[in-house]
Each structure stands twice: as structure tokens, then as C-alpha cells.
Amino acid sequence: MLILGIVLISINLRTSIASVGPLIPFIREDLGISNGLAGFLTTLSLVTFAVFSLFAPSIGKKLGHGKAIFLGILLLAIGVVLRVLGGIELLYIGTALTGIGIVIANVLMIPFFKARLPEKIGLMTAILSTGMSLFAAVASGFSVPLAVDLGLGWRGSLASWVVLMVLALVVWIPQMRSRNAGHQGDLLKAKKRMEIKIGLASHAVYGSSIRHVFYHGNLASRYADRKRNESGQSRNSLSYMQLISLIGTFFVPNYLIRLKEQSRVILIVGISYLVGYSALFIQNELIAFVALTIIGVGSGASLSIAYTLISLRSAEDLTTAKLSGMVQSAGYILAALGPLVFGISLDLFDNWEILIWFLLIMTVQFIGFGLPAGRNCKI
Template identity: 40%
Template sequence: MMTEKKNSLNIILIIGVVLIASNLRAPITSIGPIVGIIAADTGFSNALTGLLTTLSLLSFAAFSFFIPKISFRYGIEYTLMAGLAVLTIGIILRSVNSIFTLFFGTIILGLAIAIGNVLLPSLIKREFPNNIGFMTGLYSVSMSIWAAIASGLSVPLVLSFGLGWRAALMCWAIPSVIAFVFFLPQMSSSNPLSRRTYSPSGYLWRSKLAWQITLFMGLQSLGFYSIISWLPEILYNQGLETNFAGWLLSYMQIVSIPLTFIVPLIAGRLSNQRVIVLIIFLFFLIGYFGLLYGSTFFLTLWITLIGIGQGASISLALLFMGLRTTNTQQSSELSGMAQSIGYLIAAGGPVFFGFLHDLTQSWTTTILILIATTIIQLIVGLGAGGNKKISIEEKAKVETI
């Protein structure tokens, strides 16, 4: 009976993880295909419109560092539930007919998504220590699928269904409500980590390996959110229709899905992941050069390669947080560090590249910079992919409450 109950709880937990993951990108990727519509309606410049993505990333950066400490106090499950509630509020606020709530709601939903970003890797390490690769792939796939759906549906919701861009963005409160309701049963098993043995986290900031993982996370996020924000506009400038450009953005995320699941399964079985890091780099390099200099006849191929690189990169970055740590607390702290600094790196991309386009009226410089960042990503990724763990340099101690 106990085994059956545990198995059923695991199934419910797995579904809950998948549902939470479905909310970690969709509220943001739904913006990219309709930035032109938003800019036309509000009178925003490209740089200001890019701020709608950047504010979310700044929220990730600002709050990710503190989330592990909150979860130690209240438990991972309660913290995730609070995040889902705040996410729903943020999405609704963003959709209110006010410029202030548009930006304030974006900040709030960014805070909420940061909670899921940081805590899901540590929850997986705690509950599924022997299946980290599989579970990382599973929740990465959920993120990618719903990110693709959000990108593909944005323009049809606005134009075909006539909802307007504000109502279209509000639709993404529905998945967060569903995840909140479904995750409720997990409250009975919430166990604050602050009551367990833990080690001080300050040494992470002096760890070369921790910084390599952090930079790998940040650079792949920089590429992802910059492309998510501006690929439709890049394609539109090449002569594609807005609706088709939006679907190509969705397609790019769809083709990333198989690699998002497969890479953690393969990488988790390898002694090191450096070969995978190199392959990812080659996909990005060919895809970006093709997008910049290649024939538009092969446009789908270039976008396919970029999508594959993105899917493999994010799942590998998340997997590093489990493979390179020794316990749940360390995994949570590394996740907070990697996503705090990482998303701070990523945050400048959408606004900076929007500014560059306003300045140059071209996307060439943007793509060349993305190529340069993939070279740096290769270098730090080769370090992060080595067969080693972050050492615990200080003795563990117990915090009593």
C-alpha cells in the first residue's frame, strides 16, 4: 500500500513539475511575434518594446539569488505555489489598459517565473536523484512546447480572433491557474530545507566551475531571449509576412523539443559533456551565418539549426545544476547563482539589439554579436562539461529554527 501510494504521489508530482514548467517561458515568448503590433499601438520604439522582455529577465536576475533562502524557510512546494499565484497576478496586471501596469506586471511575472526556474532543478535532484537526466529533459520539453505554442498563437489571437494584444497576453494566465490547482496536493509533503543539514553557499562564488556553469547559462539565455524578441522582425525585414514570421519563430522552438529531451538523457550517461557542447556550438555557428549570409531558400534550415542549438543548450545548462552538485541545497544555491547572474547577462540583449537596430536600421551587427557570444559559450561550456563536481570547501552545519 505504501509503495502504491508513493508511486501515485510521484506521478502527481511529475505532472505538477510538467505543468509548472509549461509556465516558465510562454508568458514571455508570447511577446516576440506581436512586438510590432504593440509598438504601433503604444508608439514605443524598438528599444522600449524590447524592455518588455528585458524587464522579465531583470526580475530573474534580481530575485533568483534570494529564492533558495526563501525555499529553505518555507519549503520548495509552498514557494512554488506562491510563485504560481504571483505569476497569475502578474499576467493579469500586464494586460490591463495602462502603461504602468504593462511594465509593472511584466516585473511581477518575471519574479514568479524566477521561482520556478531556480527551484525545479533542486526539486528534481531531491525527488528523482537517479533520474535527473530524464526529469530535466521532461520539464525542459514542457517549457519548449508551451513556448512554441505561445509564439505561434500570439498573432492569430490578436488578428484572427480579434482579441487585441492585451487580451491575447492575458490568455496565458489560464495555464498558471491550472498548474496552481494541480500542484495543491504537494503541500502535504512540503519540507523546508532549512531544517536539514546544509553547507554555506559563499564558496560557490569562488568556484571556477560554478562560474563556468553560470556563464554558460547566461550566454545561452542571451541568445534565446534575443532571438525570441527579434527574429520575427529580422524575418519581416527580409520580406516575410508578419504572421509567417511568427510561425517560423514557433517552428524554431518546436524543432528544439526533441533535442531538449534527448540531450539530458545522453549527457547524463556520459562521463563528460564536452562533445555535446562542441556540437551545440557548430549548430549555432552554421545557423547564424546562414541567417546572415545564406540564401533565403534555405531559411528554414538556418532556423532549424538555431532551434536545435537552443533546445540542447537550455537542457544542458539545467542538467549541469544537478550533475555538478553534491546535494539538494547546493543544487538550489547553484541554480540561484547561475540564473541570477545568467539572466542579468541575458537581460541586456533584447533592449541592446533593439537599440542597435534603431541606430543602424540593420540586424547584421546583432547577428555578428550573437556569433561572438556562442564562441564564448563554447569556451565556458567545455569547462562546465568536465567530469567533476563543485567541492564543498566548508563543513556542513545544521541550522536550527
């Protein structure tokens, strides 16, 4: 039941976000709102993630991680229903609630299964990251068919994912017993260790660069598709990248935990990014396919690396929760700023190749902060 609960929680952490993008045209037409107001839905989710990631560890400490995760999924389900019941106001309020619910569960899942299943950290991390990635693709692909082919409309399509959330809540009930992840002695030790701000900050920056490269690496697929369209070809590279990324998300965690240090793996993934992004400059269909394959597998691997290192580099459960909150908060801030910076650059210079240079610079940061984060030490 515990493992089934973790599986169900993981598949609910991205469906409510991924299902919105394809339905934006329907939402705009029905509510009569501008592209800017519709696009703000995505920005609102990222800002909510960034802010409430910092509060999630305190909520987990007060309620216990099991109860806090239940609360997160409950808020997520309420938000998913609320955002389809009215106009633009309820849409925004519901979206904010979904963001709060997601981030509470997302931040606390790592310290939760580290405490409850310490011998299966690799497997649980693989399940968490793979479930998130897989159902993000599923939700994105099924949103429009649910709305159009089944006649549910955008409201019914968005609301339909609440079924999985209710199922997750029911299965999670046994994990709500009053049982905090850590013991009082561990909390006192963790409090002293939390004074080492530099260690946390370094790992937070590394984790943020991972999340930044992961999210905005998907923009590389748009760059590749744009070049294909210019040559009369068309292909949905994003779907392919999302699918191929599952290889990295599932297999990397179990490999990482068997290593004394993870720096070499981080370096290999970073070099792979450099090769993949650089290859996109070349006007060749086969090379573009190989490049997107490398980037896709790397993006899945880097997401799993981030989650695995949070467990491996933290000594106590409270530290794990704090580190998870800091990493995800910093990461979502960069995730929100990235498209804005790139969009302004595109308006100023009208050159899509700036995107690739931008991602290459972020990859250098990924390697620079990743090598020390991969060393065998505890915060």
C-alpha cells in the first residue's frame, strides 16, 4: 500500500499543470481573455511553487510528512475542481491552490520515503520522477481529445484528472498515522547542521540549474521543430523528448545510490548536454534526431539526479526536507525567469540560436555546481 501510494502521488504531481497548456485556446475563447492572461496561468503555477517550496518543510514538521502529503493532494484536488466552476477569478484561485498542493507533496515525498523506505531510495526516486514525467506527457496528450472527442469541454477535461487524485487520497490514508519522519534527537542534530548555510546554498543552486536545464531543455525541441518547418518538414520533437526522457528518470537513481560519489555521472550528463545542444546548430535531420535523443535522456537523468542527491547528501530527515524545499524553490524561480529572459532576447535580436547559447551557459553552471554536489559528503 505504501509503494502503491507513492506511485499514485507521483502521477498526480504534474497532470493538473500539463493538461492546461493544450487547452489554452479553448479557455481563451470561452472566458474571453487575452493571451497574456491565459499565459499567466503557467507563470502563476511556477511562482506558487517557488514561494511555497520554502514553507513545505515547516508544514511537514508540524503535521508529520504523511499527513502533510495528504493535505497537499487534497488541496490539489480542491483546486482542480474549483478552477473550472466559474470565471477567470476562480480559474486563478484554483490554479494557485493546485500549485500549493503540488509543492507540499513534491517537497515532502523525498524525505518521506527516505525515512520509511531507506533501503529503496533509488527505486522510490525512480518511481517518483518517472511517474511525474510519464503522466505529464499523458495529460498533455489526452487533454484535447477529452475536451473535443468526448465532448467534455475544457472544464470537463481539466476536472477529469481529479479521479486519480481521489484514488491517491484513499490509498494514502494508512500513511497518515501520527509519525514524523525523524526523531527528536535527529531534529536537534539537524538544527545544528542547518547552520551550514553554504552547503545548502551550493546544493540549492545546483538543483536549480538541474531544474532549469530540465524545463528549458524542452525549448530545444521547439528550436528543432522550427528548423524542420523552415525546410518543409514537421515533427513533434517535444513528445519524443518526453518519451525518451523516461529512460533517464527510471534507470539513473538505482545506479547513483551504488556509487560512493556521483560527480562522474554528473560530468557525463553535462558533457552530453553540451554535445546535444551544440549539435542542434548543424542543419541535418539525422544529427538533430540524435541531438534530441541525447538531450531527452539527459533531461530525465538530471531530474532524477536532483531528487537522488537531495536524499544522499542530507544526513537527517529535517535537513532532507529543508534541502528539498530550497532546491525546488530556487529551481522554479529560474524556471519562471528563463522563458522571460529568452523571450526578451528573441524580441531584441530575432535569433533563435540565442536559445541554444543560453542553454549551453546553463549547462556550464550545471557542471560547475554539480561536481562538488556529487562528492561524498553530508549536509
